[in-house]
Amino acid sequence: xxxxVLLALAxxxxxxxxxxxxxxWAAYAAIVAVLILFSVYLDQMKxxxxxxxEGAKEVAERSDADRRAAAEPARExxxxxxxxxxxxxxxxxxxRSQIAEDQLALCKSLQSNVVEMSKENFIQVIEIxxxxxxxxxxxxxxxNCSGTAVTSRGEDRGIDFGIRTTPQGKDLVTMQLH
Numbered sequence: 001x002x003x004x005v006l007l008a009l010a011x012x013x014x015x016x017x018x019x020x021x022x023x024x025w026a027a028y029a030a031i032v033a034v035l036i037l038f039s040v041y042l043d044q045m046k047x048x049x050x051x052x053x054e055g056a057k058e059v060a061e062r063s064d065a066d067r068r069a070a071a072e073p074a075r076e077x078x079x080x081x082x083x084x085x086x087x088x089x090x091x092x093x094x095x096r097s098q099i100a101e102d103q104l105a106l107c108k109s110l111q112s113n114v115v116e117m118s119k120e121n122f123i124q125v126i127e128i129x130x131x132x133x134x135x136x137x138x139x140x141x142x143x144n145c146s147g148t149a150v151t152s153r154g155e156d157r158g159i160d161f162g163i164r165t166t167p168q169g170k171d172l173v174t175m176q177l178h
Contacts, residue, residue, distance in 0.1 A: 003037070104132075106143055107131050110173060114128065123152060125175075125177070128161075131145055132145065132147065143162045146158065146159065146160050146161075147161075149177060157178065161175035
């Protein structure tokens with residue numbers, strides 16, 4: 001710091017004009033040297049401060065605050081992502097439930113068509129109980145239902161019925177007793 005003060009004094013006009021020619025050039029060259037020295041001093045000042053007890057305490061507090069500040073957006077993102085995932089799961093569950101309810105309602109509405117179709121067969125279906133939506137194994141089947149059929153012979157038999165789509169795009173009601 002003393003070198004900076006001496007250099008500043010050397011550039012004051014009353015002193016500067018009294019310097020010899022080489023002294024003036026030296027004063028100008030000293031500006032560059034002092035600026036380089038000052039930048040080196042500034043680079044060393046922060047690490048030196050951080051080695052002191054007060055500086056180390058300040059660095060620790062700052063790094064804790066930085067870590068907390070960096071962790072907060074990550075926690076917020078994780079919470080938002082969790083909420084979005086939960087909402088997506090709930091929505092998917094609602095859709096699956098709605099689809100299952102719609103399929104069951106369609107199966108129950110097909111019951112009268114199946115009973116009517118069976119009148120042309122040797123064994124007639126009088127009613128269908130315990131109707132459930134069965135998993136679809138055949139890709140041409142649009143809806144697959146199963147249940148217990150009360151037949152004209154007085155026996156309960158398993159029945160599979162549903163809707164199949166033809167290659168021409170028409171829907172056919174199908175049934176099979178087993």
